[in-house]
């Protein structure tokens with residue numbers, strides 16, 4: 001479903017991705033770990049061409065993502081979920097889910113928001129899958145943060161994508177809501193055979209929900225495992241001391257104490 005060879009990306013003199021190779025088969029739930037500035041978001045953005053890197057190969061959902069002519073089809077096949085769900089607050093939950101269909105509609109239809117009955121039925125089905133069927137008519141801003149994020153998942157599902165890229169989807173949620181959202185994302189995507197690449201900061205969630213854990217450090221893929229085991233040495237590789245020459249954003253560098261705490265399950 002995803003095949004990446006020697007993907008590099010620089011911002012000016014800052015080389016953010018330094019030759020990533022990765023193959024992801026259909027239906028796999030891949031969690032990417034790495035400290036702040038490791039290149040996780042940039043990697044996801046390269047996959048759906050929100051930013052353009054250089055690569056020997058960049059196959060995404062059966063498309064050569066490097067070809068500009070494939071951009072629109074790529075956006076249809078690849079849904080994004082972000083830390084902030086970007087729902088339209090005054091619209092109903094159902095209407096927000098229906099916005100996931102907009103990319104598949106003609107311009108006029110999408111401007112007028114003339115949704116077909118089968119689109120509406122699909123949106124209800126997606127809400128049902130994330131356990132929010134009864135909230136269809138509620139205003140989005142009446143939901144909890146975790147519920148909003150599940151609406152975001154339903155909206156992504158309504159796009160009928162082959163791939164979902166999730167960039168820290170639970171970063172602003174309490175542990176209980178975060179687990180519920182990740183479980184929901186994993187379960188529905190497994191049921192539907194959707195491939196997921198999900199950036200996370202919590203090692204314990206990666207162990208709990210990932211079919212596979214990939215570690216990025218300073219723009220390099222330094223860890224890749226499907227057995228869920230992460231030793232202290234693995235964690236040191238994924239969360240190394242900052243390189244003096246590599247600018248990193250200061251927002252989040254887990255301390256060894258936090259890594260031990262999350263590894264013990266108390267997040």
Ligand SMILES: Nc1ncnc2c1ncn2[C@@H]1O[C@H](COP(=O)(O)OP(=O)(O)OP(=O)(O)O)[C@@H](O)[C@H]1O
Nearest residue numbers: 011016035036037038039040041042043247248249
């Ligand atoms: N649009 C941009 N312009 C310039 N530099 C950027 C841009 N986006 C990201 N960078 C830089 O690229 C590097 C990697 O950033 P990226 O956002 O991919 O890291 P990340 O692993 O997602 O970090 P975080 O965990 O904080 O979200 C950082 O040094 C960042 O400052």
Ligand SMILES: [Mg+2]
Nearest residue numbers: 040041042167
């Ligand atoms: Mg990021």
